[in-house]
Amino acid sequence: MITKLLIANRGEIARRIIRTCKRMGISTVAVYSDADESALFVKEADERVRIGPPPVAESYLKIDAILEAAQQTGADAIHPGYGLLSEHADFAKRVRQQGLIFVGPPEAAIAAMGSKVEARRRMSATGLPIVPGTENALASLEEAIEAAERIGYPVMLKASSGGGGIGMQIIRDAEELKKAFAGSQARAASYFGNGDLFLEKYIEKPHHVEIQVLLDRQGNGVHLGDRECSIQRRHQKVVEEAPSPLLSAALRQEMGSKAVQAALSLGYEGVGTFEFLADESGNYYFLEMNTRLQVEHPVTEQITGLDLVEWQLRVASGESLTFQQQDVHFHGHSIEARVYAEDPVRGFPSPGKLQVLDLPEGMEGVRLDFGFQSGDTITPFYDPLIGKLVVTASTRAEAIQLLQKALNTCQITGIKSNLPQLQAIAKDERFLQGLTDTSFLTGLSLNS
Amino acid sequence: MAEVRSNMAGTVFQLLVSVGDQVNAGDDVVVLESMKMEVPIASEFSGVVKELRVEVGTFVNEDDVLLVLE
Numbered sequence: 244m245i246t247k248l249l250i251a252n253r254g255e256i257a258r259r260i261i262r263t264c265k266r267m268g269i270s271t272v273a274v275y276s277d278a279d280e281s282a283l284f285v286k287e288a289d290e291r292v293r294i295g296p297p298p299v300a301e302s303y304l305k306i307d308a309i310l311e312a313a314q315q316t317g318a319d320a321i322h323p324g325y326g327l328l329s330e331h332a333d334f335a336k337r338v339r340q341q342g343l344i345f346v347g348p349p350e351a352a353i354a355a356m357g358s359k360v361e362a363r364r365r366m367s368a369t370g371l372p373i374v375p376g377t378e379n380a381l382a383s384l385e386e387a388i389e390a391a392e393r394i395g396y397p398v399m400l401k402a403s404s405g406g407g408g409i410g411m412q413i414i415r416d417a418e419e420l421k422k423a424f425a426g427s428q429a430r431a432a433s434y435f436g437n438g439d440l441f442l443e444k445y446i447e448k449p450h451h452v453e454i455q456v457l458l459d460r461q462g463n464g465v466h467l468g469d470r471e472c473s474i475q476r477r478h479q480k481v482v483e484e485a486p487s488p489l490l491s492a493a494l495r496q497e498m499g500s501k502a503v504q505a506a507l508s509l510g511y512e513g514v515g516t517f518e519f520l521a522d523e524s525g526n527y528y529f530l531e532m533n534t535r536l537q538v539e540h541p542v543t544e545q546i547t548g549l550d551l552v553e554w555q556l557r558v559a560s561g562e563s564l565t566f567q568q569q570d571v572h573f574h575g576h577s578i579e580a581r582v583y584a585e586d587p588v589r590g591f592p593s594p595g596k597l598q599v600l601d602l603p604e605g606m607e608g609v610r611l612d613f614g615f616q617s618g619d620t621i622t623p624f625y626d627p628l629i630g631k632l633v634v635t636a637s638t639r640a641e642a643i644q645l646l647q648k649a650l651n652t653c654q655i656t657g658i659k660s661n662l663p664q665l666q667a668i669a670k671d672e673r674f675l676q677g678l679t680d681t682s683f684l685t686g687l688s689l690n691s
Numbered sequence: 692m693a694e695v696r697s698n699m700a701g702t703v704f705q706l707l708v709s710v711g712d713q714v715n716a717g718d719d720v721v722v723l724e725s726m727k728m729e730v731p732i733a734s735e736f737s738g739v740v741k742e743l744r745v746e747v748g749t750f751v752n753e754d755d756v757l758l759v760l761e
């Protein structure tokens with residue numbers, strides 16, 4: 244078993260990893276930049292090493308400095324957390340070349356899932372459905388109509404060189420396609436300097452649903468259910484829950500076993516997440532795989548009773564899973580609200596001094612994974628996550644009630660936070676009904 | 692003469708004006724990078740840019756002067 248773990252991360256996730264290490268009797272090393280010198284995770288680790296000035300390129304992304312800190316402290320393993328170097332195949336390789344344990348999958352699996360196009364091609368070959376579409380540019384209107392009929396309407400007509408929603412049009416039948424085709428080609432040519440168009444299945448009211456998997460080196464794998472993560476802004480999640488209100492038990496089982504099969508085919512090891520778009524008719528399509536611990540992993544821990552960090556460490560040490568799929572049981576419902584240092588109205592960041600951070604400490608059913616406390620300064624150098632408030636109850640309705648209560652007792656002063664937005668989500672009618680597709684936040688008013 | 696100040700801490704990511712440019716109140720003049728987001732900073736005043744006090748990569752605190760208008 245690992246005896247001394249260096250955590251190549253910061254904030255709430257570094258603290259969360261330290262917590263499990265303390266319970267397992269593993270000593271911990273924090274690495275930190277000058278901006279985090281007095282941060283909680285630095286104080287709570289058994290040892291600490293400064294690795295550089297505040298910008299991530301000069302500290303948390305500096306592989307040499309991190310490896311040197313490991314050598315200097317005699318750490319035998321490195322946990323990358325999420326973000327930063329966690330999906331950096333070369334980092335994993337260099338950690339292992341130095342004779343240390345990298346707490347994560349083989350670097351080949353990280354690299355294979357790092358390219359979205361390559362990941363979809365490989366995962367499709369293992370039987371995971373991907374969003375149907377045309378692979379090459381459409382040569383003519385006739386070819387487009389033929390492709391649309393094969394894919395099935397509605398379809399999305401997209402410019403090959405477009406992005407961020409620009410140059411996209413929803414097409415519901417052949418007539419609409421006839422009207423749109425030439426114009427879209429001309430617009431794509433003038434906007435992007437390339438008139439190539441392609442078609443993709445248009446997914447109505449898509450939900451972002453993901454499957455958590457856990458595999459050991461001996462080739463055993465289980466899925467730990469799903470998470471609903473549709474409430475997002477700028478592709479960053481705000482509220483997540485497990486299980487997803489969208490999936491039937493049968494669909495959950497199907498997606499879960501396909502994800503495990505796909506992970507086994509990759510030679511995967513440790514925890515990993517398969518992200519899907521799912522619709523209300525039971526269709527689902529693979530988007531990408533995250534080859535690390537997710538920010539929202541606590542909701543899965545809450546309903547399975549498993550500590551995912553503990554299992555990461557055990558599997559990385561070479562231990563086998565001690566349970567099989569039929570031993571994994573889901574109890575109750577869990578919801579996570581991410582508290583961000585940002586102005587929810589304008590969507591702007593709000594760094595500064597956190598004068599008061601008053602949280603519902605000790606409230607039954609509430610878990611608090613936070614990186615800061617009152618009096619700390621939130622610097623502009625890193626992402627705006629202050630922490631995560633996680634509630635768990637026997638039913639979704641009870642979990643939502645607890646979420647409302649917990650959020651209402653929070654107090655944050657000194658900076659702007661998204662607390663008003665979280666409170667509005669928790670009482671939004673669509674959220675109460677579980678109708679949280681990815682456009683949810685666009686339709687949310689903060690004035691209620 | 693009017694000073695355009697930053698309303699938050701961050702690193703200058705992009706300068707949208709040069710010395711001699713006419714700026715109208717409400718125009719974005721600088722883009723800051725803060726908390727991994729790009730945030731445009733608008734001028735509260737109208738005038739001609741007399742002096743730039745920052746360049747790309749400069750770290751600014753809240754209330755630091757970005758540029759001077761006349």
